[in-house]
Amino acid sequence: MDDFARQGSDLVIDGRMIGHGHMPYVIAELSANHNGRIDAALELIAAAKSAGADAIKLQTYRPDTITLDSDRPEFMISGGLWDGRRLFDLYEEAHTPWEWHKELFDTARAHEITMFSSPFDNSAVDLLEDLGAPAYKIASFEAVDIALIRYVASTGKPMIISTGMADADEIGEAIDAARAGGCRELAILHCVSAYPAPPADYNLRTIPDMIKRFGVVAGLSDHTIDNTTAIASVAMGARIIEKHFTLDRKGGGPDDSFSLEPGELAQLCSGVRTAWDALGEVDYGRKSSESGNVVFRRSLYAAKDIAKGETISAENMRSVRPGYGLAPKHYDELIGRVAARDIKFAEPIEWSCLDPL
Known part of the structure; x- marks a missing residue:
């Protein structure tokens, strides 16, 4: 099919083939959009399935596993969406309680939608292993945490690494760490770690270069407001699409404002698959239509x-x-x-x- 997508090996998550020759894999990122309510998290799982997403993803951390409970200036957020917040307080509000995880995984299985998570320390990996997580995602901010990547790799599960803020050398180091740790099924996501991110910053022509340079399946973690960038990325070789997902963009949660609502997620799933179908093969012959x-x-x-x-x-x-x-x-x-x-x-x-x- 597309020449640049011939680079890198396919991966399999929960029985679904991902990579060259396969329909793009759409991940609905639940993140903090439960807004502290397990019923909202459960509703998001059902809504993601109804919209046509392949998977729904959590973030597994506690505030004390991702930052320190400190008032020092460097632990305060200056500017942007969360201006003035303490890191510890933001993560306290945003985290998905660990005691919810089993019910969330069970519910996802009941709805026949794949669930996995981004762990932020080794204890999160251990929890997710106990729950039978079929894959792992390394968040952009953790792409430089080589020890965490190695620990995740040691599970032998497929791994997806977001590359927001990472330069080419850092991406290479993360991939090397994953490979050295035992990961055999690996993908990377082009990402801009701004919330929301302007489409002009995405430079989608980077995706085929990533595939060629690093020899892995590539995709897009998209923080733009609408679906245009994500759908366009399919033509550039993206075979995984990740977008934040919420029940209500005006819900007031930390991530709501840059997330897709259910109808928009359904449009994304449809648009991505239409774009994939439209790529087809090189063909100068007369079409049946x-x-x-x-x-x-x-x-x-x-x-x-x-x-x-x-x-x-x-x-x-x-x-x-x-x-x-x-x-x-x-x-x-x-x-x-x-x-x-x-x-x-x-x-x-x-x-x-x-x-x-």
Whole structure:
């Protein structure tokens, strides 16, 4: 199919093949969009399945496993969506309680949608292993945590690494760590770690370069507001699409404002698959959908009555629609030929109409 997608090995998550030759894999990122309510998290699982997503993803951490409970200036957020918040307080609000995880995984299985998570420390990996997580995602901010990547790799499960803020060397180091740790099924996601991110920052032409440079399946973690960037990425070789997902963008949670609502997620799933179908193969042949319209192409017709023995000329023959006569490419060689019989106005010109040379 697409040449740049021939690089890298496919991976399999929960029985679903991902990579070259396979429909893009759509991940609905639940993140903090439960807003502290397990019923909202359960509703999001059902909504993601209904929208057509392949998977729904959690983030597994506690505030004390991702940051320190400190008031020092460097632990305060300055600017952006969460301006003025303490890191510890933000993560306290945003985290998915660990005691919810089993019910969430059980519910996802009941809805027949794949669930996995981004762990942020080794204890999160251990919890997810106990729950039978089929894969792992390394968040962009953790792509430089080589020890965590190695620990995740040691599970032997497929791994997806987001690359927001990472330069080419850091991406290479993360991939090397995953491989050294035992990961055999690996993908990376092009990402811009801004919330929301402007489409112009995405530079989607990076995706085929990533595939060629690193030899892995690539995709997109998209933080733009709408679906245009994600759908366009399919044409650039993205085979995994991840978007944040919420029940209500005005819900007031930390991630709600840059997340898709259920109807928009359904549009994303449909749009991504339409884009994939449209890529197809290199094919110059006539398509089945065109067959009924072939008759409306141009061909050569008598523009007036032509008597037997009369010379064919520009005055009595024209290239017009429909296409039942000789192809227009024969126009020049027919000029000056002699009619073998009477040819009526609007009759298609055929070889049988002409005297043999």
